[in-house]
Amino acid sequence: MADIGYLDVENIVSRLLEVRGKKFGTEVQLEEREILGLCHASREIFLGQPMLLELEAPVRICGDIHGQYNDLLRLFEMVDESDKKDEFDKGFPPAYNYLFLGDYVDRGKNSLETICLLLGYKILYPENFFLLRGNHETSSINRVYGFFDECKRRYSVKLWKTFTDCFNCLPVAATIEDKIFCCHGGLSPDLVSMENIKKLPRPTDVPDTGLLCDLLWADPDKDTKCWGNNDRGVSFKFGHEIVTNFLRQNDFDLICRAHQVVEDGYEFFAKRQLVTVFSAPNYCGEFDNAGAMMSVNDQLMCHFHVLKPVKKKLKYTYSTRTLNEPMEKRIQNLQNSTIYGRTQTAQEGPQQSGNAKQRIKEKQENQKKADVTNSEQKNKEKKKQRQHNVTKNQERALEDKQKLNEDSIKKNINKEKRKEDRDQKNHSTKQNSDQKKRNSK
Template sequence: ELKSHLQREGRLSKEDCLELIKNVTEITSNEPNLLRLNDPITVVGDIHGQFYDLLKLLDVGGDPDTTQYLFLGDYVDRGSFSIEVLLLLYAIKLNHPTRVWLLRGNHECRQMTSFFNFRDECECKYDMTVYFAFMEAFDSLPLAAVINGKFLALHGGLSPELKVLSQIGGVNRFQEPPRGGLFCDLLWADPLDESKDDVGQSPEDSFTPNDVRGCSFFFGYSAASKFLDRNGLLSVLRAHEAQLEGYKMHQTNQKTGFPTVITIFSAPNYCDVYNNKGAVLKFENNTLNIQQFNFSPHPYHLPNFMDVFTWSIPFVSEK
C-alpha cells in the first residue's frame, strides 16, 4: 500500500513515479478551469510538503475512498516531503478521478519551486526528469471550483479583472502563471486585513497593490461583497495564508450574514515553528463544519536533503 510505504520513507521507482504523474496529468488536463461541485465535500488548504500531517488530515477529513475532497493547492515547498504528498494525492486522484479534485496554488510553478525547496527535493530523491514532469502536471491543474453554486473556492483570491465567473474559463492555464492579471490574482491575492479595511471605501479603493507578496492585490470588503452579489454567491473559500487556528472567517456580509471570505490552512505547526492548528472545511447539506487538527511528528531532515554524514564533515574538519 503506497500510503504506508511512503510513511516508512519508502520510495517509488522513477518509472512508477513518472507513470503516475503522466496518468494524473491526462485526467486533470481534461478538467475545466472552473469545476462545478456539490456537497458533501471536504475542502483542504495549504499542505506544503507536510506529508505526515496530510495523513492525519485524511483521517480527520474522511476516508478518500468514500469522501469527496477539494484541495486548494500549495502541495509543495517548505516541508521536506512534497514528493510524498503529491504521489499520495495523485494515487488517490487516479483511483477516484471524479471524487478528488486538485486545484493549483501559487507554489505549483517553476519560479516558486526553484526559489524554495521542491526542485532540490526532486533532484535529491529522483532527478530533473521527475521535476519537469511535475511542472507539466502543475500546468494542467484547474484554477477554481464552485460548490453548490454558492461558494467560490480557489487558492488566493479575487481580481479587479474578475467580474463574472465565466471569465475564469477564458484563462489559458496550461503555462507558468504570469506575474500579473486574472490568472495571477486567482493564485496570489489576499483579503485586506479588517483592521485596515474601511467598510465605507469607494469601489475604486477596493483593490490595493499587494506589497506583502510583491504581486497581485489585496481585495477589500466592498470588492468581495460586490463580486459575490453580482454572481449570486455566498462566500469565497481560499487558502494561501497561515492561520493560528487553521481557519479565519473574514468580514460578515451585511446582506447574507455570512462571512464574505473564509481562509482555510491545513499545515499544522507550519514550518515546524508556527505552532498553529491545521483545519479542513466539511460541507454537508449546505452546512459548514470546521475540523481542526494538531501536527504529527515526522522524520528529521537536514537542510537541503543532505545526509547526516555530509552534514557532519564541516564540524569534523574544523577540529
C-alpha cells in the same frame, strides 16, 4: 482506471500509506518511472476537466499542505461525527469527496510523498477527488523553496520538469453547488464573471500579473476597503467591499481560499463572507498554528475539523542557497521570503494572518525586549568588571607606592645611620690624635 499500462496505481497508493504510524519524515522510495506515470496520467485527467470545476456537495475542502505528509494522513483519518457508527476506513478516499486548494509541495520534508498520494487518488477517483493549483505549483517558486532540490536529490531534474508540465495543467478555481467559490489566493480586478476563468488557457505558466496570477496570489486585508498593493510585491490585497460585491454579482454565499497561515487553521473575513483554510499545522516547524479542513454537507452547512500542532518539530528541506545561510537567517526568510526569478520585491506566501500575525509580532517584540535586557545585563556586568579591575589596579598601585615609600625611608635611615657611624668614628679618631699630641708634650 487503476491500471494505466505498466502503472499499478492502487499498489502505489497502498505503499504510500504503509508509513502510517511510522516516524515523521519517513520516505517512500517509489520507482522514478512510477512517479512519471502518475504525472502523465493525472495530467490527461486535468486537461479533460474544466479550468473552473463545478462540484456538488458534500465535499471536504483542505488548504495548504506544503510537504507535511504525516499531517495529510492525519487529515484523511478524520471521520465526521455522523459517520463514526459506519464501517468507514476512516476518512480516506473514496469515503468522502475532497477538494484541495493548492500548495502541495515545498517547505516540508515529504513533498514527493504528498503530491504522489494526491495524484494517485486523483487517478483512482477522478470524479470524487479534486486538486486546484496553488502559487507553489509553479516552476519559479518550487525551483527555490525545496521541491526542486528534493526531486534532484532523490531522483532527477527530469522528474521535476515532468511535475512542472503536470502542474501547468491544474484547474485554478471551483464552485460548490453554485454557492461557494474556491481558489487558492483570492479575487482579481479582472474577474468579472466565471466565464473569465473558464477561458483561461492550459497548459500555462503563471504570469506576473492578471487574472491567473491574482487567483493564486491575492490576499484579503481588513485595513483595505477596495483594492491595494499586496505586501508580497505581487498581485493585490482586497477589502470587505470587494468581497461583498463579488458575492452579490455572482450569487455566491461564501468564498473559501487558502494561502495564509492562520492560528486556528481557519479564519473568517468580511462578516463571515470569506474563510481562509490552512491545513499544515505547526507550519515549517516554526509556527504554533493549528491546521483545519472544512466539511460541507448536503445542505451546504459547514463545519471544521481541526488538527492541533504536534509537539515534535520536523526538520525541513530548503534550497541549496538557503542551506548555506545561518539558522537565524533561515527563520527570517521563512517569515519574509523573497522570490527569485519573479520579482525582486515579491514575497512568497503564505503570509501570516489575523491572530497568527499578532502572535508572531508579540513574540518578536518579546524577543527584542529579552535581547535588550540581556544586552543591558551584559553591559552592567562589563561595567562592574571594569570598575573592579580599576579598583584592583588602584589598590595595587597604592601598595606599590607604599612599598616604595617604605624602601625609601629604610634607605634614608640606613644612610643616616652610616653617617652617624662615620661621624662617630671620625670623632673618636680625632680624640685619639689629640690625646697622643698631649702625651708627646
